[in-house]
Amino acid sequence: MGEALKKPVTILSVVGLTIMLLISSSGCAARNKELIIGSTTSIVDSGLMDVLAEDFSDRYGYTVKPISVGSGEALEMGSRGDCDLVIVHSKQSELKFVEDGFGINRTEFMYNQFVLVGPADDPASAGQLGSMEDCFKKIAETGSLFVSRGDDSGTYKKELSIWEGVGIKPEVDWYIETGQGMADTLVIAGEKKAYVLTDMGTYLTLKDKIELSVLRQGDEILKNVYSAIAINPKKFKSVNFEAADKFIKYLVSDETREIINNFGKEKYGEQLFYTIP
Amino acid sequence: MEIVVKNLLFEYDRHFSLDISNFTVRNGEIVSLMGPNGAGKTTFLLLLSLQIKPRAGEIYYDNKLPACSRDILNLRRRISAVFQKDYLFNGTVFDNVAYPLKIRGFGNSEIKRKVCNYLELFGVGHLAGKRVRELSSGQSKRVCLARSLVYSPEVIFFDEPTSLIDFGTKEEILSDLKKAIGHVKASAVFVTQDKTEAFLMSDRLVFMNGGRILEEGTPEDISFRPMSVEAATFFGKDNLLSGQVAEKEKDLIKIRIKNQVVFGVGDADPGDEVLVMLSPENVVLSKSIDENSQSARNVIYCDVLDIKDVGSIVQVELLCGFRLRASITRISAEMLDLRPGGRVTASFKASAVHVIKRG
Amino acid sequence: MELLFNGIKAAIGLIVSLNGGFLEILSLTLVLVLISTFISTFIGLPVGVLIAINRFKARNFLLALVNAGMGLPPVVVGLFYSILLWRSGPLGFLNILYTPYAIVLGQVTISLPIIMGLTCSAVQGIDPGYRLQARALGANRVQEVIKAVAEARLGYFAALIAGFGSIISEVGSVLMLGGNIRGQTRVMTTAIVLETKKGNFELAISLGIVLLLLTFAASYLGTWLQQGRAQGVPKWR
Numbered sequence: 001m002g003e004a005l006k007k008p009v010t011i012l013s014v015v016g017l018t019i020m021l022l023i024s025s026s027g028c029a030a031r032n033k034e035l036i037i038g039s040t041t042s043i044v045d046s047g048l049m050d051v052l053a054e055d056f057s058d059r060y061g062y063t064v065k066p067i068s069v070g071s072g073e074a075l076e077m078g079s080r081g082d083c084d085l086v087i088v089h090s091k092q093s094e095l096k097f098v099e100d101g102f103g104i105n106r107t108e109f110m111y112n113q114f115v116l117v118g119p120a121d122d123p124a125s126a127g128q129l130g131s132m133e134d135c136f137k138k139i140a141e142t143g144s145l146f147v148s149r150g151d152d153s154g155t156y157k158k159e160l161s162i163w164e165g166v167g168i169k170p171e172v173d174w175y176i177e178t179g180q181g182m183a184d185t186l187v188i189a190g191e192k193k194a195y196v197l198t199d200m201g202t203y204l205t206l207k208d209k210i211e212l213s214v215l216r217q218g219d220e221i222l223k224n225v226y227s228a229i230a231i232n233p234k235k236f237k238s239v240n241f242e243a244a245d246k247f248i249k250y251l252v253s254d255e256t257r258e259i260i261n262n263f264g265k266e267k268y269g270e271q272l273f274y275t276i277p
Numbered sequence: 278m279e280i281v282v283k284n285l286l287f288e289y290d291r292h293f294s295l296d297i298s299n300f301t302v303r304n305g306e307i308v309s310l311m312g313p314n315g316a317g318k319t320t321f322l323l324l325l326s327l328q329i330k331p332r333a334g335e336i337y338y339d340n341k342l343p344a345c346s347r348d349i350l351n352l353r354r355r356i357s358a359v360f361q362k363d364y365l366f367n368g369t370v371f372d373n374v375a376y377p378l379k380i381r382g383f384g385n386s387e388i389k390r391k392v393c394n395y396l397e398l399f400g401v402g403h404l405a406g407k408r409v410r411e412l413s414s415g416q417s418k419r420v421c422l423a424r425s426l427v428y429s430p431e432v433i434f435f436d437e438p439t440s441l442i443d444f445g446t447k448e449e450i451l452s453d454l455k456k457a458i459g460h461v462k463a464s465a466v467f468v469t470q471d472k473t474e475a476f477l478m479s480d481r482l483v484f485m486n487g488g489r490i491l492e493e494g495t496p497e498d499i500s501f502r503p504m505s506v507e508a509a510t511f512f513g514k515d516n517l518l519s520g521q522v523a524e525k526e527k528d529l530i531k532i533r534i535k536n537q538v539v540f541g542v543g544d545a546d547p548g549d550e551v552l553v554m555l556s557p558e559n560v561v562l563s564k565s566i567d568e569n570s571q572s573a574r575n576v577i578y579c580d581v582l583d584i585k586d587v588g589s590i591v592q593v594e595l596l597c598g599f600r601l602r603a604s605i606t607r608i609s610a611e612m613l614d615l616r617p618g619g620r621v622t623a624s625f626k627a628s629a630v631h632v633i634k635r636g
Numbered sequence: 637m638e639l640l641f642n643g644i645k646a647a648i649g650l651i652v653s654l655n656g657g658f659l660e661i662l663s664l665t666l667v668l669v670l671i672s673t674f675i676s677t678f679i680g681l682p683v684g685v686l687i688a689i690n691r692f693k694a695r696n697f698l699l700a701l702v703n704a705g706m707g708l709p710p711v712v713v714g715l716f717y718s719i720l721l722w723r724s725g726p727l728g729f730l731n732i733l734y735t736p737y738a739i740v741l742g743q744v745t746i747s748l749p750i751i752m753g754l755t756c757s758a759v760q761g762i763d764p765g766y767r768l769q770a771r772a773l774g775a776n777r778v779q780e781v782i783k784a785v786a787e788a789r790l791g792y793f794a795a796l797i798a799g800f801g802s803i804i805s806e807v808g809s810v811l812m813l814g815g816n817i818r819g820q821t822r823v824m825t826t827a828i829v830l831e832t833k834k835g836n837f838e839l840a841i842s843l844g845i846v847l848l849l850l851t852f853a854a855s856y857l858g859t860w861l862q863q864g865r866a867q868g869v870p871k872w873r
Contacts, residue, residue, distance in 0.1 A: 036734060045834045050818045065734045067815040068830075080724040082733075183835035205835040238723050326772065350776060358772030364765050367789055376783075377773040424773070434772075 035243040037066045038074035038083040040090075040154050041181065042112070043226065046201040046272060048263050049087075055259065056250050062243050072152035078102055078229070081236030085244040089154040089226045103229035109251045110260055110275045111225040114158060116216040117186075117203055118144075118195035126195065132219045133166045140166075143174045145194035149185050150177025158224060159197045165221075186210055199224065204268040225276070278339050278355065278431035278464055279304050280325060285334035287320060295320050295488040297334070302432070302464050307455075309467040309475040309496070312485035313511055318468040319436055321485070325466060326358050326434040354381065357430035357463075359438045363421040365409040370401070373409060374424045381428060395423040398457050399450075415446040419453070426457050432464040439474060451477050472496075472512070484508045504633060509554050516555040516602055522547050522632075529574075530632050537598040540574040543632025552633045557604035559629035562593065562613055563622050574627035577601075581619045584610070595623055643841025647849075650842050657818075662846070665823040668736055669804045672743035676751050676799050679744075681792060684755030685785055699756065705749025711808025713745050718812050734815035739823075742809035747799035754798055758791020793862035797855055804851055824850070 035056075043049045044066060053064040069077065071088040078086045079102045086103065088094060097103045116135060118126065124144040126135040139146055148170070149156040163170060176194065178185045182202040189196035190210025203214065216222075228251055230244035250256055257275040264272040282300035289295070295317045302308050310318040323329045325336065327349055335342055343349045365373050374392045383391070396402040399419040404412065412420065418439065425433060439447045455478055458465055469475050475482055476496045484492040484499055486507045492499050499508060509517065520534035522545050532539050532553055545551045561573065579595035591610040595601040603623060605613075615621060650658050687698060719725055721733040732738045766787050770780040807825035814821030816830060824847045831840040 034731075041833070045830070047834075053818070063820070065815055065817050065820065067734065067817070080722060082722040082724050082728075181833040183833050186835065202835055209835075209837070236723070238728070328768065328771070353771065354774040356772070358769070360765060360769065362763070362765055364763070364769035366766070366783060367787060380773075380775055380779055428774070 032240060032242070033062050035062045035064045035085065035240055035247060036083040037064065037247075038077040038086045038088075039066045039068055040071045040074060040088050040226070041068050042089070042154065042199050042201070043087060044068035045182065046199075046264065048260065048273060051259065051263065052251075052256070055256070056247060059250075060246060062246075064247075070152045071154040071157070075102075078231050081231060081239055083231060084240045085228060085230050085247055087226060087228045089224050090157050091225065091227075093157075094227055094229060097229065101235060102232055104232050105245065105248055106227050106229045107248050107252065108225050108227045108276055109248075110273050111223050112273045113200050113217055114155065114197055114222040114224050115200055115203060115214050116195065116197055116222075117189070117212040118215050119193040120211065120213045122215055124195070126215060132162055132216065132221050135216060136162050137166050137168065139195055140168045140170065140174075143171075145174050145176065145192050146170065147176045147178060147185055147189035147192065147194045147196045149182065150179050153182075154224065155182060155197065155199060158222075162197075162221065186212070200270065201264065201268070201272045204264075204270065204272075278302075279337075280432065280464070280466075281337040281340075282325070283335045283337070285321075285324060285336065286332045287324060287329070288332050289320070293488060294332075295324070297321065297490055300483070300490065302466060305462055305464055306480050307458065307465040307467065307478050308481045308483060309469055309479040310483050310485055311469060311472075311475055311499075311511070313507075316485040317488040318485055320488075322434050322436055322466060322468050326356060327353055328358075355431045356434065357425040357428075357432075358434040359421060359425050359436070361437045361440055363417045365412075365417060365421060365424075368409065369405070370396070370407050370409060370412070370420050371405045373420060374427050377424065377428045391427050392423075395427045395457075396420070398426075398460065399423045399453050414442055415450065418442055418450055422450070422454055422457070426461055426463075429461045430463055432466070433458065435465065435467045435469070437469055437471075438467075440469075440471065444473075447471075447473070448477070454478070484511065486511075509631075516553075516557060516560075518553040518555075518599055520551055520553055522549045522551055529627055532630075532632065535598040537577065539630060540627040541630025541632045542628055543634075545632050545634045549634050554631040554633065555601075555625060555629060557592065557602045560601065560603035560605075560623050560625050562603055562605055562609065562615075563624065564613060565622060572626070573624035575630065576622060576624045579621055579623050581615055581617055581621055583617055584615055593621075595621070597623065639837055640841065642838050644845060646838050646842035647845035650846060660819060661822055661824055661827050661843075662850075664736075664821075665804070665825075665847075666850075668739055668743065668810075668823065669800065672740050672747060672803055673796065673800045675740070675744050676747040677796055680748050680751035680799070681755050681795070684752040684795070685759050687752070688756045688759035689781060689785070699753075702749050702753045702756065706753050708746060708749065709808070710742070710746050710806040710810075711812070713742050714809035714812030717742055717745070717809075721813070733813065734817060734821060736814070736821060738813040739810050739821060742813045743803040743806075746806060746809060747803050750802050751795045751799040754795035755788075755792060758788040758795065759785060761791065762787050790862055793858055797858040797862070800854060800858070801851065804854070805847070 039049055045068070049066045053066050056062065057064050067083065071090040071093065074083070074086045074088050075093055075097050077083045078097065079100070094106060098106050116126065116132070124139050124142040126138050129135050129138055148159055176188070176192070178188055182198055183206060186196060186198055186202060186206050187210060190212050193211070196212070228248050230241060230248060231239045233239050233241035260273050260275050261271060264270065280302040282297055285295065285297040287295040310321060312318050324331055327343070338352055343352050366376065371392055374396060375388050378388045378391060393402060393405065396405055399422055401416055401419045401423065404416060404420070409417065409420070439450060442450065451474060467474065467478055479496055482494060482496045482499050483490055491505050492508050499512070518534050520532040520539070522530055523533045523538070524531040525545070525547055528542050530541050530543060530545060532541060532551060534553060539553060541553060543551070577597045579597040579601060581593060582596050583594040585592045589607060590604055591607050593603045593605060593610070593615060595603060601623060613621065687695065717738065718733065720727045721730065721738055722728055732741070762784055767780050767784040770783040775783060805825065807829060810823055811826050811829065814823070814826065816822050816826040824843055828840045828843045828847070831843065
């Protein structure tokens with residue numbers, strides 16, 4: 001009865017131990033050649049992250065692991081020491097992150113543009129107004145439909161900051177929170193013929209499928225700055241600071257600047273990311 | 278192999294038990310166990326075939342009592358069992374029949390020889406390569422039998438082996454089976470509900486009920502001349518009447534039943550309270566006393582109470598001081614033009630009236 | 637509708653062109669799923685059989701656990717292991733998070749109860765007469781169990797196919813434990829999620845169609861093995 005179970009249990013434990021040994025040994029060997037990056041979703045979604053990761057990996061032989069989680073969660077990861085580097089676009093949170101001692105060598109290396117898109121006929125006449133704040137104010141006044149991501153993303157945080165700037169709390173009847181990624185949010189906005197704040201890259205990808213046009217771009221407030229922050233090795237012994245530091249230096253190197261600036265030109269006909277001189 | 282059972286006791290629960298004080302299967306003998314459902318036949322078979330352990334008592338196999346589990350395993354290797362379902366394993370016919378030989382370590386060429394031999398014995402040699410799920414029920418049974426005999430067991434236990442097979446095929450299979458059993462010189466114990474099966478196969482019949490053996494004898498003995506009420510009921514003897522013996526002259530017994538007199542045969546003395554059994558098929562009906570009834574000892578006028586059509590037979594309920602049932606052919610019924618309320622003569626031989634002492 | 641049609645066209649295009657990136661994702665998906673299914677079968681099949689044929693005190697409890705495990709939400713599995721395997725977690729020293737090893741761990745956890753549970757049911761459903769018959773033909777305890785257990789062949793394949801299906805189509809666990817890293821842990825399902833997020837619906841749909849075809853092809857193979865080279869319909873007895 002119990003005898004019959006002894007044999008398989010023994011085999012199982014042996015197998016299990018073997019697997020664990022194999023796993024931990026292979027993990028250890030590559031440990032110092034591994035770079036885990038907690039990254040915001042937009043840089044991954046655009047495809048730029050993959051390009052940079054591969055290029056860096058080819059040059060320096062690291063295994064780069066970019067984990068696309070969104071700015072908020074990336075900083076969370078960093079504060080636990082679960083990654084070596086974070087790339088985010090959420091200045092206030094970033095500064096706090098560094099202040100709390102989790103991150104060091106914060107380096108702003110590029111920016112992209114948010115744009116305000118909406119129905120081509122622009123019912124709220126938002127496009128013509130003086131500033132982004134005015135646009136938002138007008139949209140609120142006219143009660144025009146506005147779709148928001150409503151999640152932990154940098155895009156949402158940027159949008160919120162504008163609402164806060166004009167002192168308006170958006171109301172439920174004209175303000176829709178999707179809780180989803182940029183592409184899905186855009187599609188929903190397209191269906192509802194609503195206004196939405198988005199990054200240029202995602203918009204360009206979906207341009208043919210949704211009936212929305214760019215109504216406003218180029219404002220200073222719409223500039224979305226990306227920073228890379230290395231995780232503090234003094235706080236977490238297991239982080240690969242050497243690799244993180246190398247990556248940050250890589251990001252601001254001349255060759256990389258060229259990659260970043262040229263990214264997407266062929267596919268979208270427009271530059272998506274701009275390096276910070 | 279010879280099997281001797283002594284004082285075997287097995288308990289199902291508080292109320293029911295199996296109690297066999299004496300039972301023997303001789304070398305090369307085929308014994309049938311018959312009885313109504315719940316009589317304990319299958320349990321007895323399981324005990325004999327070493328599938329279950331008794332509460333008390335001994336079973337001797339060739340005068341030896343199995344002592345340890347090694348003994349039991351060795352003994353099991355010398356016996357075989359066939360059930361209602363064939364339990365053919367996934368695979369081909371050949372693989373199935375070869376299985377018992379494989380686990381006994383026979384060599385490949387010997388296995389091939391034996392398997393083909395026994396498949397031929399049962400007339401299914403041509404099916405050797407077929408997968409078991411493609412077989413008809415008759416073919417499947419034959420393969421199963423071949424498998425059970427291929428290793429020449431010394432005794433084979435059968436639990437209603439042909440109960441799921443149609444009549445035509447049944448007789449053929451049983452005939453081949455009997456030859457095969459003779460071929461391997463095995464003893465056999467059959468549990469069966471089927472009188473045809475028992476008749477065709479057995480040297481000896483054992484009737485069981487309530488966990489006990491009630492009667493033993495040849496198939497003819499027990500089915501035509503049962504000694505107990507239970508056996509009689511099982512073998513379809515209707516017309517059970519009580520009476521008292523008035524006179525006895527040699528083998529002929531005169532019995533008083535109600536206000537009628539009936540002549541029968543059996544073992545009872547004047548004054549005994551007896552049970553009288555008469556098979557409905559033995560009651561002959563006629564309009565009046567004529568040639569048919571002249572040879573019969575018993576001739577009684579009866580009222581017709583009821584007539585029931587049962588397929589090719591007509592059952593007639595009669596009243597002649599006591600209730601009597603007759604089983605006649607439909608043609609006879611038509612010729613007699615029977616109807617309830619009418620009168621008819623019932624006649625039957627004394628030898629058809631079986632008398633058993635009561636108490 | 638147009639999107640779907642374009643997706644189908646794109647799917648055919650993907651397969652025919654044998655695009656490098658696509659092949660990478662496809663092969664990684666297959667390799668991981670096969671390894672995980674193999675491990676789950678290796679453990680699950682014999683243990684399932686053993687649980688079914690043995691009587692022991694904790695049996696009911698174990699069975700309940702296995703049955704509950706069949707409905708385990710993959711994303712919960714992913715979350716649970718993530719917490720364990722983060723560098724800041726108790727098993728962080730293993731360094732397997734965001735590697736294929738972690739994915740296999742998650743996939744095995746998801747498919748194991750399914751294979752175990754279905755195997756167990758299959759064995760319990762075997763007519764006990766088979767064991768009796770094997771014994772009557774002279775089999776010892778081990779032989780009789782082997783012979784009887786072999787009768788549930790159909791059930792074992794069903795367990796395998798179900799186990800396989802449960803992990804090839806799942807995304808929650810493999811996303812969390814693998815990180816969806818190109819060339820390392822990006823599989824069909826996570827690639828679909830990524831392309832959808834990016835807005836590349838056509839590509840996502842074509843990947844989805846390929847995934848469906850893949851799953852169907854694997855199931856067909858499994859079914860063919862299960863049913864065997866039978867000519868004629870098996871008799872219902």
